[in-house]
Amino acid sequence: MFDQDEVTGTLVNYYTTCKREAWLYAHHIYPDQEDENMALGRTIAEIKEQNLQDFAFSNLKFDKLSKERGHYLVTEYKKSLKNPEAGKMQLLFYLYLLKIGLRLKDVKGRLISGKSVFLVDASEENLNMIKEILIDIEKLVNMPTAPKFEYKKICDNCAYRNYCM
Numbered sequence: 001m002f003d004q005d006e007v008t009g010t011l012v013n014y015y016t017t018c019k020r021e022a023w024l025y026a027h028h029i030y031p032d033q034e035d036e037n038m039a040l041g042r043t044i045a046e047i048k049e050q051n052l053q054d055f056a057f058s059n060l061k062f063d064k065l066s067k068e069r070g071h072y073l074v075t076e077y078k079k080s081l082k083n084p085e086a087g088k089m090q091l092l093f094y095l096y097l098l099k100i101g102l103r104l105k106d107v108k109g110r111l112i113s114g115k116s117v118f119l120v121d122a123s124e125e126n127l128n129m130i131k132e133i134l135i136d137i138e139k140l141v142n143m144p145t146a147p148k149f150e151y152k153k154i155c156d157n158c159a160y161r162n163y164c165m
Contacts, residue, residue, distance in 0.1 A: 006026075009091075015133065015140065016085055020150075031158070062076055073107075074091060074098065074109045084111075089133065091110075093134075095107045095121075108121050149164040
């Protein structure tokens, strides 16, 4: 039985993008490793690891944690933001865990992709939203089969497309 303690930032990102993708990932069914998007992602991750110091806490791993003017700032870098909402929810998940798990009073997030920068805060409204998402993810992953495939434009470049189309 899957529970909320097993949720990762990647799973939150996938859940926001596609419920079927999230279910497959949570059940250790991984995308096509030869997919060009996967190869590009691995290359970017290798470059990031050379230039950044990851901060690992609990079951999450994000790119950077810094202290600025009395608050903590989590920075997450993405190669592209085809779904900005998914990146924001992933970042919000990190803020939620830091606020709840480490009891940090003031945490904020910054999502960077190219020249685009999105700010995310750990407001009461946002924390309630991520709590609901975590409950929904737990229900989704505990379903006996993957949700039915629903085509979206993003499916054309998805490394999981062979499991759906």
